[in-house]
Amino acid sequence: SISYLYTTPETFEYPVDTREKQLLRECRGLIFDSQGKVISRGFHKFFNYKQNEETQPENLPPLNEFQIELKYDGSMVRPIFERTHSEANKLYLITKNGFTEDLRLRLNKDLDSYDIDIYDTFYNLCMGLYCGYKTGIFEWITPNHSIVIKYPKAIFNFLDGRDNKTGDYLVRSNSHLNTHLWQDTIVSNFKGNSWENLYKYTENLEGIEGFVC
Secondary structure, eight states, X not given: OOOOSSOOTTTTOSSOOSHHHHHHXXXXXXXXXXXXXXXXXXXXXXXXXXXXXXXXXXXSOOGGGSOOEEEOSOEEEEEEEEOOSSOTTEEEEEBTTBOOHHHHHHHHHHHHTSOHHHHHHHHHHHHHHHHTTEEEEEEEEOGGGOSSSOOSSOXXXXXXXXXXXXXXXXXXXXXXXXXXXXXXXBOOOOOOOSHHHHHHHGGGOOSOOEEEO
């Protein structure tokens, strides 16, 4: 078994040159059904810029190989579905801490604030990914669950999706952003060409936590 409640620098060793090391980065946050099938797969374990040896600028691939996205001060949520007697496919949203009644009430309050057409768009996107054996990954930004930065309204930003079996990322595009439910998080106006340029670029920005690449 693997527990991530307590980790040490040796938990996620670098370089990632063995299958065991790869598995340790993938297992965090996996959700299985009663048959042992993976039904939800979030991001693999990653680190902040300069947090460890792995994320020192000299050990990173060139910045132009990455898609840069805004990181707000929100919580990562993922949808899962359950078949019930009263509802064919009941949608639940979970965080890395799992599913709790308090979380359900807060999430439902935000989802209920949307027009039915917008909610249907969100539901259909989640269901489409789920039926394709993929997980949608969102950032939940809300005045009802503020962490540090206060935001005026609730938004579920679509970050990406992963294949539950292979772990492949979908590498989303702007074509998914045709709704008021979320906003474009892809950064297109940054003109620098190095990690250090991007790091310094964040110093004067307000309302965001940073970037994810």
